[in-house]
Amino acid sequence: MLDAFSILTEGGIVLWSRTFVPISSRIINSLICDKFIESHSGDKSFTKDSYSVKYELANELGLIFVVVYQSLLQLSFIDDLLENVKRMFLKLYGTELKKNKGPLPECKFDYYFDKKLEELEEFGRIRPTPVTKVDALPTPEQKYEENHTNSVELTPTQALERLRLRHSAPRRGGRRGGSRKISPFESPAQSSGDEAIKPGKKPAKKMRKWAVDGAMQDEDDDNKPLDFSEGNTSSINTSSANQMVDHSREWGSTTNGEFVLKDLGEDDDFTASILDATADDKTIESFGFFKSFIGGKQISTESLQPALEKMREHLMKKNVAKGIADHLCESVEKILIDQKTGNFQTIKNKVRQTMQDSLRRILTPGSTIDVLREIRQVRRELRPFAISFVGVNGVGKSTNLSKVAFFLLQNKLKILIAACDTFRSGAVEQLRVHVSNLKELTEREGGRIELFDRGYGKDAATIAKDAVDFATKEDFDVVLIDTAGRRHSDQRLMGSLEKFASLAKPDLILMVAEALVGTDSVAQAQNFNNALGTNRRLDGFVISKCDTVGDMVGTMISMVADVYGSEETGR
Numbered sequence: 001m002l003d004a005f006s007i008l009t010e011g012g013i014v015l016w017s018r019t020f021v022p023i024s025s026r027i028i029n030s031l032i033c034d035k036f037i038e039s040h041s042g043d044k045s046f047t048k049d050s051y052s053v054k055y056e057l058a059n060e061l062g063l064i065f066v067v068v069y070q071s072l073l074q075l076s077f078i079d080d081l082l083e084n085v086k087r088m089f090l091k092l093y094g095t096e097l098k099k100n101k102g103p104l105p106e107c108k109f110d111y112y113f114d115k116k117l118e119e120l121e122e123f124g125r126i127r128p129t130p131v132t133k134v135d136a137l138p139t140p141e142q143k144y145e146e147n148h149t150n151s152v153e154l155t156p157t158q159a160l161e162r163l164r165l166r167h168s169a170p171r172r173g174g175r176r177g178g179s180r181k182i183s184p185f186e187s188p189a190q191s192s193g194d195e196a197i198k199p200g201k202k203p204a205k206k207m208r209k210w211a212v213d214g215a216m217q218d219e220d221d222d223n224k225p226l227d228f229s230e231g232n233t234s235s236i237n238t239s240s241a242n243q244m245v246d247h248s249r250e251w252g253s254t255t256n257g258e259f260v261l262k263d264l265g266e267d268d269d270f271t272a273s274i275l276d277a278t279a280d281d282k283t284i285e286s287f288g289f290f291k292s293f294i295g296g297k298q299i300s301t302e303s304l305q306p307a308l309e310k311m312r313e314h315l316m317k318k319n320v321a322k323g324i325a326d327h328l329c330e331s332v333e334k335i336l337i338d339q340k341t342g343n344f345q346t347i348k349n350k351v352r353q354t355m356q357d358s359l360r361r362i363l364t365p366g367s368t369i370d371v372l373r374e375i376r377q378v379r380r381e382l383r384p385f386a387i388s389f390v391g392v393n394g395v396g397k398s399t400n401l402s403k404v405a406f407f408l409l410q411n412k413l414k415i416l417i418a419a420c421d422t423f424r425s426g427a428v429e430q431l432r433v434h435v436s437n438l439k440e441l442t443e444r445e446g447g448r449i450e451l452f453d454r455g456y457g458k459d460a461a462t463i464a465k466d467a468v469d470f471a472t473k474e475d476f477d478v479v480l481i482d483t484a485g486r487r488h489s490d491q492r493l494m495g496s497l498e499k500f501a502s503l504a505k506p507d508l509i510l511m512v513a514e515a516l517v518g519t520d521s522v523a524q525a526q527n528f529n530n531a532l533g534t535n536r537r538l539d540g541f542v543i544s545k546c547d548t549v550g551d552m553v554g555t556m557i558s559m560v561a562d563v564y565g566s567e568e569t570g571r
């Protein structure tokens with residue numbers, strides 16, 4: 001979920017860094033310029049482009065700890081991470097850095113960092129920090145008193161807060177803190193010893209362990225169900241779906257009684273619009289890179305290179321992966337080389353047409369997906385058609401599953417939604433709300449939609465298979481399977497996808513990916529594709545959150561080109 005974490009000296013030397021997604025050096029540069037050179041505000045966070053940047057200082061050694069992540073993400077553990085990483089790093093390398101302020105050739109900090117990150121992420125997923133109204137918050141003094149009189153179980157944030165307050169609060173006699181050594185892996189709550197959790201008080205809750213297949217692994221006697229969804233349906237407000245929707249709006253056109261969506265093939269302007277989106281107004285207006293090619297000259301490879309280089313950079317800024325940008329530039333080069341330039345208009349049109357043709361070839365699927373026709377075919381075998389949605393955390397799997405459900409309900413199909421995200425708390429309830437709203441919206445159309453859930457902590461592949469069996473018995477037409485979000489680099493969770501694919505045997509596996517994810521999209525798609533095993537691959541992509549990226553729509557070109565390959569790219 002993070003994009004990068006770096007530890008720098010104030011002089012700009014990178015002592016250690018971890019990059020999950022390549023980010024522009026502009027982000028760190030703007031930290032140095034905006035925060036340390038131009039402004040000296042106390043706020044240790046800012047946003048740049050679509051990124052949030054937070055940092056911590058270790059003034060005694062002149063170190064800066066910086067974390068970069070997508071602004072859209074609400075990551076509750078960032079402050080804890082910065083604080084913990086700073087503490088661990090100073091503990092491990094502080095003495096060495098006091099002697100020598102230069103780089104650390106033997107810096108093997110990855111292991112400690114990964115472990116802490118994993119720990120905090122896991123903790124944040126299971127126990128999200130509650131939101132409290134600002135005016136309901138106690139004053140620092142009240143909080144200090146409260147923390148010292150009540151026996152409460154602390155979240156990492158609360159523990160840190162307690163530690164800060166303890167050190168900032170006026171001394172009331174007695175010893176402040178202790179001199180006990182702190183291991184780099186201890187959280188402040190643990191390390192604060194007598195300050196955080198007193199003997200005889202409720203012990204800190206252990207983190208839940210998860211098995212490789214996604215099922216909950218009971219630790220000690222922890223057999224308590226993680227499912228809090230039962231009996232909670234009454235609190236879900238489902239009465240407003242119809243009021244929220246504008247019924248005067250046309251939802252789509254109907255041909256032969258089918259509710260259909262516009263197909264890529266029917267839209268002649270689609271690739272042109274992608275092209276327009278991957279270029280900005282100025283580029284489209286003039287194809288400025290090729291301005292110098294005017295008037296009856298022979299175009300050579302050398303003369304073309306500067307323009308192609310600019311075009312490549314431009315495409316990459318629009319989120320097109322480098323390999324694909326290279327390829328698009330090569331296509332343009334092939335067309336133009338050794339040609340005699342006509343007037344500027346001719347060059348511009350040629351480049352534009354070449355790019356448009358290349359994009360069309362990349363985006364045209366090798367085999368068409370006519371879902372309604374495929375559903376009808378599968379129904380002849382007296383079984384339901386199963387579609388599963390996979391992807392990293394928070395990309396919009398449940399939201400897009402619900403949009404697909406709406407489309408299928410318009411076609412009067414009977415839908416069973418299988419809640420197979422047994423991991424994230426709230427995932428089942430979220431689907432229940434969608435189902436309830438969809439029922440209300442489509443009850444007049446004659447479709448049917450139900451939720452199949454088995455709560456939390458159970459094996460997702462088995463639930464998916466049970467849902468398909470149930471749908472077969474109950475004569476549902478389609479099963480839509482929601483799955484848990486997983487980081488594509490997380491081998492443990494990715495490993496369970498192969499079992500999922502072979503047990504549930506979905507007819508269609510769609511990967512949901514955010515348009516804003518940038519060049520990491522290619523690695524994400526490849527890892528998901530590979531994780532399905534040798535006998536299965538992704539059938540397609542749903543690119544979500546296009547509304548958040550404006551014209552940076554290159555992600556969809558990169559993902560399709562890289563995973564499916566095409567004659568166009570030769571992959």
Ligand SMILES: Nc1nc2c(ncn2[C@@H]2O[C@H](COP(=O)(O)OP(=O)(O)OP(=O)(O)O)[C@@H](O)[C@H]2O)c(=O)[nH]1
Pocket residue numbers: 391392393394395396397398399400421424427483484485486544545546547548
């Ligand atoms: N702006 C925008 N937000 C979206 C879009 N699709 C989904 N979201 C939002 O993204 C957030 C996550 O969506 P979910 O559907 O819960 O994502 P998910 O992949 O199921 O999440 P996990 O189960 O946690 O992995 C929600 O707040 C959605 O409202 C979209 O197309 N545009």
